[in-house]
Amino acid sequence: MDVRTELGEFLRSRRARLRPEEAGLPAHGGRRRVPGLRREELAQLAGVSAGYYTRLEQGQSPNASDAVLDAVARVLRLDQAERAHLYALARPERRPVRRVRPERARPGVRLMIESFGDVPALVMGRFLDVLAWNRMAHALLAGHLGFHTPDRPGERPNVARLVFLDPHTRELYADWPRKARSTVADLRLISGRHPGAPALSSLVGELSLGSPKFAGLWAAHAVGDCGGTTRAYRHPLAGGMELMTEFMTLPDDDGQRVAVFNAEPGSSSEAALRLLAGLV
Template sequence: MGTELGEFLRARRARLRPEDVGLPDYGGRRRVPGLRREELAQLAGVSAGYYARLEQGLSPNASDAVLDAIARVLRLDETERAHLHHLARHRPRRRRRPRPERLRPNVRLMIDAFGDVPALVIGRRTDVLAWNRTAHALLAGHLPYQAPDRPNVARLVFLDPHTRDLYADWRAKARDTVAELRMTAARYPDDPELAELIGELTVKSAEFAALWAAHPVHRCDPPARTFRHPLVGSMTLGNEVMELPQDEGQRLAVFTAVPGSPDAAALSLLADLAAAPRARQAAATRMP
């Protein structure tokens, strides 16, 4: 995790210029962009050698005061500051394979209870663990609803052309997806399947690789997203994401529309289209 900590600090140093933090700019071309280690150490009130060891993961006992001083110089927000503390506090431990993610029966019943409101449960590796028919129709109607393996949201965002077209602001969704994976990787450093997913996306998507190198860390729950759906057109839906406290790493995502709005009409039409195959199947089973 020393490497992870170093990558995070270097990425945050690179986005600041000396003049941003009150240091004189004497001109000339810098060998690397952003603040130098020595400049950051000076502003944070620590020695250059100490900061260098911290960036290399060799100072696991950094105090909260030192970390907060570095966060202040780097202008980290609350989420980034918490991420810095988490990375600096990590202790190596015996590697073990995380337990498989399983969906509790009550969570499955809850998803079904949402009815026509799109709802799905996403695992820590961004696997879709469960969804109702409207969520399937909204996000991945081009894929089978009863697929043996549920799709992975990160793979869809970066490797699936349908998903790229679906989000009106695909770049924002891509940044949020990478930020989410960054924070998850810090929480689960011993998850080989998560590491495999990140490696696959890095190789297959230059856009993912560039975003991953920038080390984004931020909250990934915007109040709304606009979709350009191939069947019902454009609609802006409220986007609520909630942690499931009894299921570590699992989140419930629900999409809503303002009642009486064109978005609500489009979502209602989509729900009707999603229910049609099930209605036809039920009618067929009743036929003599």
């Protein structure tokens, strides 16, 4: 994935979703040749020349100032996650070339998720690989896979791959389309933080070929941070449940996150988790 191409496609997708009248421009009759705002209209509203904005959209302005990026974000009505993505694409971080080693969860992090007992918890790598999970997270999300697969880098489950290519996972989520959208939006945000990463490019290529749904969502350039949420599950052994998911970024581990799944105390979902705990 070329970061300049990504920047242009992202900005064009954001322009296309904004009608001129929403941006305070007069609405003229007749069909417009392009959907949403034209480049020159966005440039005018952001207070920059049309030529400068065109160069920005083409990835030819790596030194764009905070004022310019903030003005473009304001006109396009970007949310916090989209604004962060814009900055990441407009100013790609120059990472030193180094040998890529398989990611691992630190021993202390592994002990932490194991200490959660009957609360499902797992560790995700920077590109959504499952690096470790406790018995409950394995039983909740992927009991059809071997428990020790995260310990083998070549066989590790990947959250995005499970969501789009694994039929068991598709059945697990009661609102699978919502889960699919949030997974792609999270992966888009990650791609801005790690431009050109071979492992990520390979994953996106595999998912695009294997899932037309993924390909369509990826082309839409939706961006979103994977924050706390509540999801409904249809577990094949424990039945239906609603679980609250919280994510904790590990500051010393280059994008690794811990996901923890909890049920409302006293709810039927808590009872379903207890039932699942008795089966593992």
